[in-house]
Amino acid sequence: MPIERFLGRVALLTGATQGIGLATARRLAQEGCKVVLSSRKQENVDEAIETLNKEGLQVSGLVGNQRVREDRKKLLEYTCEKYGGIDCVFMSAGVSPHQGSLLTFGVPVAYSYIFYQGSTLDPLVFQVTSP
Template identity: 40%
Template sequence: MNSIKQSFDLEGKVAVITGSSKGIGKAIAQGLAEYGAKVVISSRSQEAVDEVAAEFKTAGLEAVGIACHIGKKTERQNLVHKTIAHYGGIDILINNAAINPVYGPIEDADEEVFDKIMDVNVKAPWMLSNLVMSSMKERGGGSIVNIASVEALHPGAGLGLYSTSKAALLMLTKNQAKEWGPYGIRANVVCPGLIKTKFSAALWQNEKLLQKIEKTLPSARMGMPDEIAGIVCLLASDAGAYMTGGVYNADGGYMIAG
């Protein structure tokens, strides 16, 4: 009888998590590390990633900090090369870093903003995944988890371009799953709802707006970053070995809310 508990074990696996110096990314990195993975903490600031890596090491977890602005080609390449040089390969990629520089009607945004959003939210995960693919192939497979948003599935207010970029990420993931399945590489998407992070502060710091949102949710509250970590650990591990090309919501019931 195979041990189900054992299938969550990530001992010997190497995981790269973008945007992991805080919020959802940091919680995911912690979860993967607690299951035994060697984790690469990555965000734009070397100081910030070093701080998190040091915090993890103090807690007995294996981590290294490698700064990377995922919108820049050379920095993406550097992240992958440095990870392979340090840990020998890559088994898990969590494309979590994203931006949303505008809030408002789609007709008010300018082209530069559109390009910036698409560059970071769609192009960077595509390019990063391509960069890690050969290492995953060599190691007999791997798991890519792209962090999208419920905005990819349901249009909200004032987040049109962000929504569009996240919807594109969904289809990118499905294509990765379809094309790379023969190499043992799985790709899945997690769509968080409203999670208490700095990224979503504009929504939850407005008390009236927060109450309005929470009233409509079956869970009657917003989520916390560590509530996204569990499903990512499942998708990253052998416990999720038969899951690929899937879109999984962690949204407190937002998608069924009336």
């Protein structure tokens, strides 16, 4: 018997076309969640959707750059229009402006940028999902 602990829930995932993001999208969909995934490149979104659909999982997606406020808003609106709301958001996109080892630029810099991304998404979530 399949596990359906997320049946009827809606999840929005950024950076969800590879790695941890894709694995999270897969698992949520396997457990009954309606999944919307996002990435910066359309071909990555299309490939991830095709891969998951071939596994019998129903997911949809939209291209978007999480560094661009309008793209984040568009993704939230798309998800709400398609599924009537959002239950959870997973920000898996690698959005740090720094590349390389944490030892090069330091953990506080990495965390501050991730915190910034989350704090700019929160108001949009409330704005888009409120009646």
